[in-house]
Amino acid sequence: EERENIIDRDFSTKSINQKWATDITYIHTLRDGWLYLSSIxxxxxxxxxxxxxxxxxxxxxxxxxxxxxxxxxxPSNL
Incomplete structure (x- = not known):
């Protein structure tokens, strides 16, 4: 299901918890192969x-x- 893009590339904020961004980073390790780091x-x-x-x-x-x-x-805006 596609969601509406409410941020529309406007990353400015006036207070904490107003806008969060997420990312997944791929990390290659010798022991475990690929690991995935999810961050906010x-x-x-x-x-x-x-x-x-x-x-x-x-x-x-x-x-x-x-x-x-x-x-x-x-966050209060949920």
Whole structure:
């Protein structure tokens, strides 16, 4: 299901928890092969607020990272 692009490339913010950005980074290791780092960046503070590492790149990895951020930071705009 495609979602509406509500940010529309406007990354400016006036407060913390106003806008978050997500990313998955591929990390190659000698022991485990590819690992996947899911992270969430608060666009106001420019800090990583949640992350998780997995052997598999799945929707569950991203949702776990997002759920951790929501529980920890309790954004009011949800």
């Amino acid at each position: 960046l608060d666009l106001h503070t420019k800090k990583i607020i949640s992350w998780d590492l997995s052997l598999n790149m799945t929707n569950e990895l991203v949702l776990k990272t997002l759920n951790r951020a929501i529980i920890k930071y309790k």
